[in-house]
Amino acid sequence: MKITGFMLPIGLLLTTSEMALAQSSNAAPQEGATSDIxxxxxxxxxxxxxxxxxxxxxxxxxxxxxxxxxxxxxxxxxxxxxxxxxxxxxxxxxxxxxxxxxxxxxxxxxxxxxxxxxxxxxxxxxxxxxxxxxxxxxxxxxxxxxxxxxxxxxxxxxxMAPDYKLGGYAKASYGNYDARLLEAAVNIPLTSDTLAIRIAGQIQKRDGWTKNIGIGGDPDDLNSQAIRGSILFEPSAAFRNTLIVDLYDPGLVKIALNGSFC
Structure with missing residues (x-):
């Protein structure tokens, strides 16, 4: 499967955050990090x-x-x-x-x-x-x-799993060798405490730094597109299921289905 292109809306989105960084299982948390990692x-x-x-x-x-x-x-x-x-x-x-x-x-x-x-x-x-x-x-x-x-x-x-809060993030960057990155995600609760979706995507492009003097393009270039959709379904306190579909150009498809009973 090849993704020819996609567009993501960029607006005033709320930034979400999660856990902190730990160096190892027997190391003390770094300054500013939580001890409950x-x-x-x-x-x-x-x-x-x-x-x-x-x-x-x-x-x-x-x-x-x-x-x-x-x-x-x-x-x-x-x-x-x-x-x-x-x-x-x-x-x-x-x-x-x-x-x-x-x-x-x-x-x-x-x-x-x-x-x-x-x-x-x-x-x-x-x-x-x-x-x-x-x-x-x-x-x-x-x-x-x-x-x-x-x-x-x-x-x-x-x-990042879907939750029941409206939010997301968007960012873009530019670097040498005409490197461009566009990344965004949006989290949308469809029903209160039952159904939510999260859509995220990333586009990366960069010219190669190794010059090919023969036939063909320059190696080491970067041209990738990825999009991920997640659906959280929680009809009761005893059942929770998350469906994840991940597409990555050129042609990689991954589907994950995680469910749990309480």
Whole structure:
């Protein structure tokens, strides 16, 4: 599926915020951060100080402040994490504690990324980090809860979920090599405490810095478009379901369905 283009309205939108940043599960919160940082490293929400797993957690505010726009930026902000490409920028290979995937040939990845609990073992693991509520980097074997191949660790991405408050955000930037970024999200409650939707999107364009003197365009250019729609359905206090559809040009489609009974 290819997205030819889309437009997002930009107006006076309310800015939302979520969790803070923690360096590891045994580190003290940074100045200005809350001590009650909630992570889901063990498939349940719990305080990061009580999680017996090495975790580096980024909240929504921390991602914006650290200017993390894609998975490549995580290796700069996360100690002990290396990132390499295999066949293209959309196929990122994480390396944690020496465990990774061979850049050529058939091999199982040692580190797997999860978007809304959906694994992305190989193609499409480079996820645009827009409108995310948190990113958690788990170091060390995670096979008990995340499968046999997570011998090095796991990367957990959680998109911002819909809620029952009208709001959103919009931002744009411009840089060298004609780099342009447009990002926006809007949260709309349809019914009180029952149904809400959230729509977010991102457009990135940039000229390549490697000049090709032969046939074809310049490598290292950037031309990506992404849009995400989420629907929250909560008919009663005992049932809650979130449907997420994520489209990323060129041709990546992810659908996540998360439900819970209370």
């Amino acid at each position: 909630v992570v889901t490293a063990r498939r349940t929400a719990e305080n990061i100080q009580e999680t017996p797993v090495s975790v580096v957690a980024f909240g929504a505010d921390s991602l914006r402040q650290a200017n993390i726009r894609d998975t490549q930026d995580l290796l700069i902000k996360t100690p002990g994490v290396f990132l390499a490409g295999s066949g293209g920028r959309e196929n990122s290979n994480f390396s944690i504690r020496g465990q990774s995937k061979a850049l050529a040939g058939n091999s199982a990845p040692g580190v797997i990324s999860y978007f809304a609990e959906v694994p992305s073992p190989t193609v499409g693991s480079s996820i645009p980090t827009y409108d995310l509520s948190s990113v958690q980097v788990l170091k060390g074997p995670q096979g008990t809860l995340f499968g046999r191949n997570t011998t090095g660790g796991a990367i957990l991405y959680y998109p």
